[in-house]
Structures are given as C-alpha cells and as structure tokens.
Amino acid sequence: MMMVKAPAKINLSLDVLHKRPDGFHEVEMVMTTVDLADRIELDETKGTRIRIISHDRFVPSDHRNLAYKAAEKLQKKYNVKKGVDITIHKQIPVAAGLAGGSSDAAAALKGLNELWSLGLSNDELAEVGSEIGSDVAFCIYGGTALATGRGEKIQELPTPPKCWVILAKPSIGVSTADIYQNLKLEKVDHPNTAKMVQAIEEGDYQGVCDHLGNALESVTLQLYPEVKHIKEQMQRFGADAVLMSGSGPTVFGLVQYESKVHRVVNGLRGFCDQVFAVRMLGSRAPLA
Numbered sequence: 001m002m003m004v005k006a007p008a009k010i011n012l013s014l015d016v017l018h019k020r021p022d023g024f025h026e027v028e029m030v031m032t033t034v035d036l037a038d039r040i041e042l043d044e045t046k047g048t049r050i051r052i053i054s055h056d057r058f059v060p061s062d063h064r065n066l067a068y069k070a071a072e073k074l075q076k077k078y079n080v081k082k083g084v085d086i087t088i089h090k091q092i093p094v095a096a097g098l099a100g101g102s103s104d105a106a107a108a109l110k111g112l113n114e115l116w117s118l119g120l121s122n123d124e125l126a127e128v129g130s131e132i133g134s135d136v137a138f139c140i141y142g143g144t145a146l147a148t149g150r151g152e153k154i155q156e157l158p159t160p161p162k163c164w165v166i167l168a169k170p171s172i173g174v175s176t177a178d179i180y181q182n183l184k185l186e187k188v189d190h191p192n193t194a195k196m197v198q199a200i201e202e203g204d205y206q207g208v209c210d211h212l213g214n215a216l217e218s219v220t221l222q223l224y225p226e227v228k229h230i231k232e233q234m235q236r237f238g239a240d241a242v243l244m245s246g247s248g249p250t251v252f253g254l255v256q257y258e259s260k261v262h263r264v265v266n267g268l269r270g271f272c273d274q275v276f277a278v279r280m281l282g283s284r285a286p287l288a
Ligand SMILES: C[C@@](CO)(OP(=O)(O)O)[C@H](O)COP(=O)(O)OP(=O)(O)OC[C@H]1O[C@@H](n2ccc(N)nc2=O)[C@H](O)[C@@H]1O
Pocket: 011, 014, 023, 024, 025, 026, 027, 029, 096, 097, 098, 099, 102, 132, 133, 134, 135, 136, 149, 150, 151, 176, 177, 180, 245, 246, 247, 248
C-alpha cells in the first residue's frame, strides 16, 4: 500500500493569448500549490484491472477518472502487466478551478512510477501527464511555476512571499470547456504576467496582491453571479486581494496577517459552505 498527497493549485495570474488551431488556447499562468490535498491510496492487485474507489459522489469511478487515465497510460506505454486499486480520499472540491482531478492524476503517476518500478523522471511523468490534461504537468512538479503553451510547459519560480490563502467554493461546479467556449478574446482583460513573476522573484507581497489577474474571471462572473457576490464579500471582510482561481468558481483571498484570517473565514461561512484557510506550499515537494 502506498499513499501519495495530491495538493490543489491556485492561479495567481492567468492570461489567455490566442486560440490555437487544435482548439486549445495559448496561456500564460502563474500557478502555486496550496496545502489542501486529496490523498491517493494505491494498492497492488493480482490481475491487470484498474479500479477507482471513492466515496465522493462527484468523482467518476470509471475510465473518465483522471487517475484511472494515468494508470491506463502507464500500463499501455510501458507494457505493465499489473493492476491497481486507486482509492481517492477527496478533500479538494470537485470542478472548482483547483485542479483536483489533475492533481489526483499526477499523484497516481508518481505513485505508480514507484509501485511498478518504472524509473521515470519527473520530466517524463509530466510528458505522460500532459496527454491527460493541461494542468497535470504542473501538478507533477508542484510548488510555484510559470506555465505556458496550453499550460503544460513549466518553468519553476521561487516561493511566493508568505501569506494565508482563504478559499471559498460556491455550491456550483464549473466546466472549464464551457468557460473557454464563452470567452471573447477581443474583450479579455490581460493580467501582467511579467509583473507577477517579478513580484514573486523580489518577495514583494504587495506586488503579488497588485498583479493578481485572471482572463477567465469575467466570463465566469457573468454566467454565475454568486461568484461575484462571494468575491465582493471576501473583499468586504478584509482580504488584501481577491481573485477567482482557474475557470472557477472557487474564489481565493490573500491575507498577510493571521489575526485577520478568522474574520474573513467567519464572515464567509455565513453564506458559503466550503471555506478553507490554507498556506501556499511554496517550492517543489521532494520526489514521491
Ligand atoms: C483553466 C485551468 C487553469 O489552471 O484550470 P481549471 O479551472 O480547470 O482548474 C486549466 O488551464 C485547465 O486545465 P485542465 O482542467 O487540465 O483542462 P483540459 O482537460 O486540458 O481541457 C479542458 C477544456 O478546456 C479548454 N482549454 C483548456 C486549456 C487550454 N489551455 N485551452 C483550452 O481551450 C478546452 O476546450 C479543453 O477541452
């Protein structure tokens, strides 16, 4: 039996540059992992079957599960004649803009690399991962990174300045494909990625707050007014800066001082059932 942690991510900035001939969008994202994590349990089995076990009703338990796809890809690519039971202990809200499914897939890839003695490097795992979803490569490395291409080209960044991250997840799920489909490129409010990278490199907390930005935010806010409402509430309760993560609907607020965290969390709990106060993980985790 093996346990692997699968942390959630937030996008400190997310810019969409153009639509590509393959239907995906070229992006520039600054991403960082936070200490809200699923736990992935891997148990060897006798046959070659892959089985997903999860008690969360929103998690698919068949080939649609990204962790299933991860195991299947490794089996096929490296001719593995072994099976596995993958138990997903879900903590990350599903379809939330926090890359829960992608992180589960990355954790499965890292764990199975060990369990099946494949000897693959993180770069090789990230390449397999990018065939499963745009966010999987980032989740292999974790930490903080600039992601380009459709999200799969990863450049490591230093640990951002220390602060708290308050996550508030409205009770709706959002489909990433839907949000990209509704995006009007000529209307995009482009964040300044270079300034965000600079703020992180200089350890400038105020700079990070000033350059939070997400090109998908206005699309989701227009489709789901409750996300806008949560954003406004988080600002009202005193977060230093507030942004929607990924395609949403999770909204995150940065708070520098612990004394303020409880006020923001308690304020939000009144009308949002999933609220978490977490830390950024900062730099890359050691190998699984
Ligand atoms: C928006 C982001 C930001 O981190 O996160 P989430 O909100 O999903 O967490 C990601 O780019 C999401 O990555 P991921 O969830 O892996 O998406 P994928 O499965 O690869 O793609 C789902 C769909 O989104 C659209 N898509 C995705 C990525 C991209 N660069 N351009 C796109 O147009 C495509 O329509 C694609 O079919």
